[in-house]
Amino acid sequence: MDHLYIFNKDKTIVSFYSSDKEWTIKLGPNDYYAAPVFMRGCFYFRGGINIDRFADALAESFKDFDMLLGTLSMSKEGDIFVNYENNKLNQVLEIEDRTTESSINNNQNVIDHLPNKIITAEQQSGAAIDLSGMKMSAFKIKVFNDGFFIGYNINHSMLDLTGVAYYFKYLSQIYTLGNREKINLKKPQYLGTFKTNNIQFKDKDEADQYANKMGFYFIPPNNNSNNMFSQNNILKIEFNTTKLDILKSTSDLSLSKNDVITAAICKVFTFTSNLKDDDIFTLKYMCNIRKLAGLGEEALGNLYIYKGIPLKVSDIRKKSLVELAGINRKSVSEITYEQFKNDLCWFKYIQDEKIDTFGYFIPSIKYTLLSNWNQYDYDQIKFDNATPHSLAPVCIADAGTNFISFNTNENNEKTIITTVSIPPNSIKEIVEFGVNTSLYRVIN
Structure with a gap:
């Protein structure tokens, strides 16, 4: 295998060469909207890993996931681009040798396991307004005497959660089999822009009315309505999977664990006396649309739909968990690919009008966003025999997600x-x- 990378002197940073090709992609509406966000998380493994083989696998993976060696840029007009420069040396991987220690005592704070030397502080924070010069990806591997952690910071512009999960399956197969030509996964394909339906908005007010259906509510940045939210406490909740199975089996509907979890979270958010019975609480979630679009998991891009479920607080308080889970199941079952194409019109309006999207992400006690990182077959991420026993995203509950x-x-x-x-x-x-x-226990 060609070694398309170099270690620094003390073997703590690995830089990878890009190939001799060169390209620039202007992001389409849905990818443009997601671009300010960097997905940050860490996989925890038991067992061993060989650093040289891991670097080899990364180098091979970048031949197909070449965008991960790219950088972001912005035009004066506010458009966002991903750029791949030829024959460029890119610092992508940080290495931390902790082989004198056990992983068991080092798995608490996920931030400590993410790259922090090769990316800017703003990229480390998980969101940026000015993306110019920022990297599409950065990784960190910590090796202990009984396990290893792989932390990552990946821009949301060309990969969504499905894309990240697919990438790690791809990477681990290359590591295990020694060559990307031996793996049994399809090569990734970035799809870019999609054909949209013909929905026009006469002004921002009309666009905001449409956004409400997706669970987006615009709050002017100078509005003080989030002061109450800033006084909140962060709770970590662990669900009893056996109880989830029991509850979903009591319904005539084909409920999922996620339906019951969604119902429980609706309950959790509406116990507060700050919400009155007549208030409307909106549960917003994200749903992968690849299957509806006839696409496989190798399709890259932001291929998901946002959907809001607005419910009267009194109804949430009165209804059972199974009834609320059924409402979520009905909402999911109504999603169509046509709806995705309709929603793209809203994203296109945001992009064309260069509307500052910050106001759509100001948290409130009246709505929240669920993002399910638990929906993928992580057992297929296997470095030799090591599969992840945990996946920890960086908590942004204080931002309403x-x-x-x-x-x-x-x-x-x-x-x-x-x-x-x-x-x-x-x-x-x-x-x-x-x-x-x-159903659950609070563990902090």
């Missing part, structure tokens, strides 16, 4: 976890609800 992920507890059982930002006046009720239903 709740990541659902997985962990392995002290009994070596896989659990589903999330974090939520909650008003202090509802913590007691949240803890008691978990105890009374046996």
